[in-house]
Amino acid sequence: MGVLEVRNLKKYFTQNAGIVESLFSNADNTVKAVDNVSLSVEENDSIGVIGESGCGKSTLLKTLMGIHDPTSGEIIFDGKALSEFSKSDWKTFRERVSIVFQDPYNTLDPRMSVRESLMQPLQIHNRDNKEERIKDALRKAELRPPAEYLDRKPEQLSGGERQRVSVARAIILEPDILLADEPVSMLDVSTQSSILNLLLKLKTELDMAIVYISHDLSTVSYICDTVNVMYLGRIVEKSSVDDLLDDPLHPYSKALIRALPIPNPYVERETAEVEGTPQTPIGLGEGCRFRDRCPDREEICEITPRDVTVAEDKTVACHLYYDHEQDDTATDTAGVVTHE
Amino acid sequence: MGKTILEVTDVTIQYDTPGEAVTAVSDATLELEDGEYFGLIGESGCGKSTLAKAILKGLDPNGEVQSGSIKYKGTELTELSEDEMNEQIRWKEVAWIPQSSMNSLDPLLKIRDHAMEVAEAHTDWSEEKTVEEFREVLEIVGLSADRIDDYPHQFSGGMQQRVVIALSLFLRPDILIADEPTTALDVIMQDQIFRYLIEIKEKLDMALMLITHDIALVFQNCDRLAVMHAGQVAEKASVKDFYDAPHHPYSILLQESLPDPSSRKKRLESIEGKPPRLQGEIDHCTFRDRCPWVVEECHSSAPPLRGVDGDWDNQVACFRRNEVRDLFRERNNRTQSPPDQSRTGGVSDGSS
Numbered sequence: 001m002g003v004l005e006v007r008n009l010k011k012y013f014t015q016n017a018g019i020v021e022s023l024f025s026n027a028d029n030t031v032k033a034v035d036n037v038s039l040s041v042e043e044n045d046s047i048g049v050i051g052e053s054g055c056g057k058s059t060l061l062k063t064l065m066g067i068h069d070p071t072s073g074e075i076i077f078d079g080k081a082l083s084e085f086s087k088s089d090w091k092t093f094r095e096r097v098s099i100v101f102q103d104p105y106n107t108l109d110p111r112m113s114v115r116e117s118l119m120q121p122l123q124i125h126n127r128d129n130k131e132e133r134i135k136d137a138l139r140k141a142e143l144r145p146p147a148e149y150l151d152r153k154p155e156q157l158s159g160g161e162r163q164r165v166s167v168a169r170a171i172i173l174e175p176d177i178l179l180a181d182e183p184v185s186m187l188d189v190s191t192q193s194s195i196l197n198l199l200l201k202l203k204t205e206l207d208m209a210i211v212y213i214s215h216d217l218s219t220v221s222y223i224c225d226t227v228n229v230m231y232l233g234r235i236v237e238k239s240s241v242d243d244l245l246d247d248p249l250h251p252y253s254k255a256l257i258r259a260l261p262i263p264n265p266y267v268e269r270e271t272a273e274v275e276g277t278p279q280t281p282i283g284l285g286e287g288c289r290f291r292d293r294c295p296d297r298e299e300i301c302e303i304t305p306r307d308v309t310v311a312e313d314k315t316v317a318c319h320l321y322y323d324h325e326q327d328d329t330a331t332d333t334a335g336v337v338t339h340e
Numbered sequence: 341m342g343k344t345i346l347e348v349t350d351v352t353i354q355y356d357t358p359g360e361a362v363t364a365v366s367d368a369t370l371e372l373e374d375g376e377y378f379g380l381i382g383e384s385g386c387g388k389s390t391l392a393k394a395i396l397k398g399l400d401p402n403g404e405v406q407s408g409s410i411k412y413k414g415t416e417l418t419e420l421s422e423d424e425m426n427e428q429i430r431w432k433e434v435a436w437i438p439q440s441s442m443n444s445l446d447p448l449l450k451i452r453d454h455a456m457e458v459a460e461a462h463t464d465w466s467e468e469k470t471v472e473e474f475r476e477v478l479e480i481v482g483l484s485a486d487r488i489d490d491y492p493h494q495f496s497g498g499m500q501q502r503v504v505i506a507l508s509l510f511l512r513p514d515i516l517i518a519d520e521p522t523t524a525l526d527v528i529m530q531d532q533i534f535r536y537l538i539e540i541k542e543k544l545d546m547a548l549m550l551i552t553h554d555i556a557l558v559f560q561n562c563d564r565l566a567v568m569h570a571g572q573v574a575e576k577a578s579v580k581d582f583y584d585a586p587h588h589p590y591s592i593l594l595q596e597s598l599p600d601p602s603s604r605k606k607r608l609e610s611i612e613g614k615p616p617r618l619q620g621e622i623d624h625c626t627f628r629d630r631c632p633w634v635v636e637e638c639h640s641s642a643p644p645l646r647g648v649d650g651d652w653d654n655q656v657a658c659f660r661r662n663e664v665r666d667l668f669r670e671r672n673n674r675t676q677s678p679p680d681q682s683r684t685g686g687v688s689d690g691s692s
Contacts (some may be wrong), residue, residue, distance in 0.1 A: 197610060
């Protein structure tokens with residue numbers, strides 16, 4: 001079992017409807033931001049979650065951090081469910097699971113020096129040798145020499161340097177798991193690569209797992225070994241990065257990979273066959289969420305597909321990949337093509 | 341293709357700020373040929389958007405072209421008045437799609453009325469003719485002409501961006517300048533937009549200047565490109581020559597810093613430091629503080645764009661342009677095992 005287990009996690013938000021609307025309409029206003037997501041993070045894993053904006057990937061991360069309470073499902077850390085956490089369990093959890101956010105311009109307090117920003121976790125978790133630990137974390141984040149950065153305020157740092165300070169703050173307690181939410185999307189390409197290299201280096205050095213969330217498949221493929229493709233709150237495909245790039249199975253993954261611009265003018269890409277945009281995730285009912293845009297749509301897609309294990313460590317939630325006659329949860333409908 | 345229609349020569353642009361003027365673009369030279377798709381790439385703040393705005397005389401009030409010339413089909417644009425620009429150039433000859441332009445549609449106007457506004461300001465077309473022309477370009481960007489009476493909110497983000505492209509196209513300009521046209525969109529929508537932009541190229545014989553930070557987009561959609569660093573044009577080449585063998589130190593490192601999902605074992609390079617803030621006259625290479633191969637000369641004068649090994653189709657602004665690739669390889673052999681060169685496409689890495 002993994003260090004961090006997520007089982008059938010759901011996070012729904014209810015929208016505030018106007019009074020007239022709530023009196024006269026029975027419409028389902030629930031936003032199913034995360035709907036039945038399962039994940040397992042093992043030691044020193046690097047797991048990616050990829051999806052377009054609005055697919056629920058950031059909500060997933062916030063629920064993992066305990067910022068949102070899950071609607072249902074379990075998050076289990078070190079054998080204990082988050083729902084049963086005591087105050088001291090939470091403290092240990094926050095010590096061992098840390099996070100790097102997307103925007104280095106907003107995650108550092110503008111009034112705090114680098115030293116003060118890094119001091120906070122050490123104070124909260126009562127560590128000794130604080131000054132030495134701060135310098136060490138800065139060195140690990142490749143801000144050298146540390147003395148030069150200690151007294152700077154965020155405004156005196158470049159975007160890349162700020163993100164390094166965020167990384168230093170996240171690793172200062174030597175966590176087991178680092179959650180990274182689009183850590184490089186605000187940075188220029190030249191700086192982006194140095195942060196990606198830094199994350200990979202720290203993963204080995206500190207023997208930590210990384211959960212990397214992004215919309216950008218090219219950075220995900222650089223950092224992660226396995227990747228979860230998320231679409232409108234559900235994980236539609238889980239696979240190793242190589243397998244996903246070479247042979248995507250879910251029609252959405254196929255579209256995503258075909259649409260990805262490749263930095264090579266000699267590669268002739270196929271274009272994605274998918275049109276339109278995702279629905280708004282309000283009041284979504286039964287069925288595959290991708291069916292309205294799917295080029296392979298069948299009648300059966302009105303029923304929610306189950307996760308099919310097609311190979312070791314590879315699952316896909318699509319009716320194309322299982323034989324419905326042998327399956328109790330879905331009734332076979334005439335005309336459904338099954339691929340086995 | 342082949343005839344030069346836009347010539348930007350030695351253009352320097354400064355912004356007046358408290359203290360000394362900030363130099364956003366210094367001595368930039370580039371040209372656009374009839375019907376070609378040209379990519380202008382660089383980091384944020386490198387001056388690429390400023391240069392594009394200057395072409396249309398659309399600089400912010402505190403910005404000014406200090407020297408140099410911008411010629412469109414022989415007409416010196418820097419000398420035209422605001423009225424002359426509106427009558428002769430904007431929309432009709434050179435159209436512009438600004439960043440996050442789908443937000444520039446007026447939510448209270450039907451898209452038909454957007455087209456009417458543009459036509460009224462720049463042509464003497466009748467309403468009938470305007471509608472007819474606009475319906476035609478709507479179809480070109482893959483929108484149904486029947487949606488001409490819809491309001492912007494009835495379209496998705498990607499479709500709104502296509503409405504903006506249709507608006508920019510319908511006076512049939514010879515050049516479209518698109519500043520990060522898809523950065524706010526998801527990859528699948530981005531892919532759709534570029535599919536239409538490529539179709540337009542085939543149908544309308546129009547040149548495109550694509551301004552972006554995303555080299556992959558330029559590699560996939562453009563014929564030629566220029567790389568800018570801190571106000572200077574560092575390199576100009578065809579995308580294939582550039583991919584095979586970039587010659588400016590910045591270009592080399594930039595290319596090696598891109599994660600490429602089609603060859604994921606490659607170790608990424610990174611570029612140290614950040615672009616300098618430039619003030620006054622620039623008499624040095626603006627990449628000098630980040631360059632691993634900097635020499636004395638780089639501090640004393642700005643390197644001009646010169647051909648590499650006598651090839652003027654591939655121009656590089658670096659004093660060491662003919663040896664940098666060897667220096668890069670030497671450094672790599674010294675410090676690490678050579679990066680994996682297995683790239684799809686089966687091309688050489690230009691090491692010959």
